[in-house]
Amino acid sequence: MYVQELEPVAGSLGLSALVAALPLVIVLVLLGGVRMKAHLAGLTGLLAAVLVAWLAYGMPLDQTASSAVQGAVFGIFPILWIVVNALWVYRMTVRTRHFDILRRSFGRLSDDPRIQALVVAFCFGALLEALAGFGAPVAICSVMLVALGFDPVRAAVVSLVANTAPVAFGAMGTPVVTLAQVTGLPLDDVASVVGRQTPLLALVVPLLLVGLVDGRRGLRETWVPAMACGVAFAVAQFVASNYVSAQLADIAAALLGAGALVAVPRSRRPAAEPVRASVLTGVRSEELDEPDPGREVLRAYAPYALIVAVFSVAQIPAVKDWLARATQTYDWPFLDVTGPGGNPVGGNVLSLPVVSTGGTLVLFAGLATAVVLGVHARVAVKEWLATVHELRFAILTVTSVLALAYVMNLSGQAATIGHFVAAAGAGLAFLSPVLGWFGVAVSGSDTSANALFGALQVTAARESGLSPELLAAANSSGGVLGKMISPQNLTIACAAVGLAGREGDLLRKVLPWSLGLLLVMCLIVVGQSTVVLGWMLP
Template sequence: MWTQNIDPVSNLGLSALVAAIPVLVFLLCLVVFKLKGILAAAIAVVAEVAVAALVFGMPATAIGGSALIGLLTSIWPIAYIIVMAVWLYRLAVASGRFDIIRASISGISTDQRIQVLLISFAFGAFLEGAAGFGVPIAICAALLVQLGFRPVKAAMLSLVANVAAGAYGAIGIPVIVGAQVAGVDVSELSQTMVLLLQPLTFLVPFLLVVILDGWRGLRETWPATLLVSVVFSGVQASVLWFLGPELADLGSGLAAMVALFVFGRVWQPKRIFREGGVEAPPVERHSFREVAVAWSPFYILTAFILVWSVPWFKQLFAAEGPLAAAVIKVPIPGLTGEVATAGGDAVATTWDFTPLNATGTAILLAVIVSFLTTPRLKAADFWGQLGSTLRDLSQALLLIAAILVLANIANYSGGSASIGSALAAVGPLFPLFAPIIGWIGVFLTGSVVNNNTLFGPLQVATAQRIGVQSDLLIAANTAGGTTAKVISPQSIAIAAGAVGLSGRESEILRASIGYSLGMLAFICVWSFALSNLFLG
């Protein structure tokens, strides 16, 4: 059995720097050399293989196994979820229902500053709470383009907006996993998340308006922006504090949408903003029934996702559940039983194939029900939209696969642990850097859940060593991670595919990276302040 060595050059800082080379190569290829995402990822994967083999001493079989589990994970569950969600959206467009959806949004306001608050922020949070895994980014970015937003701006706004919800979707799983890893009570971690992340969450709607139309835009729309911030943040904080993380996004997203709808009846900005000064299209009026039917695919989607997320349904597929046989655990050659952590523990390395209880299956059922309840759609539309979805997302899915191959090689080689351990060596200053570890974890894996699984134990061990509460550092790991979703290659690929910019991921990354780093810096400083003033 091969054992990871997180300090192969006998200098932890230098080992961490070498481990970070593939990530730096990827960023340079995208930001500086402006290469296509898939080419940048391919170069970074080659660099990762070289670092893992030549520096960390990882056997070729283990490298191959790591690449295989990354590839399999990119297909199931990630690609499965993304394709099903975009397929559902495209069927809504093909049915003509989206024209009514667009009209219903314009009926609230034709001002794009209000629309981004309604779609990317409020509706996106609702979708994050229901499904997660990039579904809100894909659907909201596509919706904004249909409403007249420029593709790069639509993608970037949807990525930034997701920061307010990404820590709690879907159904609170990132916080629940973080609590399990840390050995703390879920309610304690939820309350700490309120203290740490809620100030940034409150500011996100203001940031979205400023991004779209500068300070003038904020002056003109501050009543609606303040309303959304107060309602969303207030509901989310209350749910987290008193109930836990499961409904934090669903409740806040729904409350913010209702608040905007009601407020839009009595207030509109004096100047209607549209990108490029384009005149707003005339607002079509539809009956309440027509609007309700048009939005029905998303109600159906939410219903299935909620069923798939409730404990009794999950228990059906647990180890002792009646449907446990439906969870197929596939051992990975070169990894399963053949790789151990630096502490000597064998790493858990099986790929779970879950055809019945996968989130993608819930979305597939929503697709089927939506199709069957839409007489206008024919079988040719049903299969044709699936084919066009696969074609249009092919580059994005290949990029996600390459990134997950890179991430898994980095994780199983010990490279990710090396980076985290080096940052943990700063001692009392560690709360300042703890969110950066979470940022790195989500940048590599694309998932706040995987980030907490990967770096949660490191955060807990460091908290015990420096005398800081474990729940604060797990919260910092989670909060830092959610700011990385803005530029995670997986998120960028999903956004690019949704707005028709596959191959131009570097444009979205350059537009988004400053906001991601700025929000990360805010969380770092606030985490350090809390560790010293309140929770030390």
């Protein structure tokens, strides 16, 4: 049996926290300073965490290795199982050219570039974030906006800023699922608090987008559709995350937001005056004018309808209980860990929700999509394997980061840092979103930031008397605002619109918005930690 210690280095909490933080510091320096590739930085940090657990904390090497393997297993299933299957659905729509039909359908909704920015970057970007995440929304939406005639720099900036509100529930809820797993908090509790924070961003971001496209005139002329879109998005995300399913939050928000936007008469009118030349290049893809049969348009929307249907059916109590019966629970081998108080930790047992997990449900929807789109079984399998190959470095990154997180959590390193950070007291509520923001800024992933800092936030919250659910959620909600300035996302945006090497230009344009929205989120969390906004929490 291994008993966690909080002060293994010279009996000092400060020195122990300094040593325990080494793996995190190494990862952040390698990513943000050295600009090492994420999977290599993750593996290096994992090695450092193993050495600290073994040499400084006295965790037996076999248990240290076993905790790392368990983290990697969780990274593969259910986390990457969700991502692979979700991206597979998207690849099939590209293969059958139904994605092009969907893009043309969006282009016909309005001739006003400000409305197009909301439809493509905010609503459709949220849908892509819900299904795929990991940079796909920024790349795809940037290309779509350029095809609509947007200046490449403007298209990239709009796509980066739009990719905020949906990130916490992206890839079928992967970030909050990870957060719940590494913290030991119930998924529904974590998702419900996140669902009372990020919707507030959705009220602001659409207004910010029309301002980015057309300045004050854009706000003056299109604030009504922008507000309608933001309110509908926020309400749907709140309701779905709190009362339906965290996996459906972004899908419901994207669809309802787009529906509200189209329903506003002003959205379908052309701009009163041409939008200024600095926004549009005037080069609009001729492909957008191709007519599409109504039947094919319906088939283009079918994959997303099928995913909503499958997840909705899975939430019916009788079906949910039936699916849960397939869940397998195992005593994890070579692992026997107790906390400082002598109670066994949750990591000693591994639970695998084989059928009820989001990835399996997306797989069912993907199989139905293949039938509806007419994708041959051989081609569908080929696309699935191609998806795995495309994500090979992301797979290595996620598994190494989750292995690192599990080693730090089970050895007691995260608890040591959490107890040390708890000295911030009431100021911890303000700093909590900043930690998540910093983690995403350097790692490019809200999932990774939650894995790295989730347990730390919960430990610090309990020691300082704050709500663990609040600070865990704040880590994810603050993290979404670091996505637009992460080197990975900036590089993806530049590559998508032909601006390779101009990442610095994009960073200067989006950094003020990232910091401004982060300040807003910090104030929201501080308010929710007091009587001022405490009524917002469940």
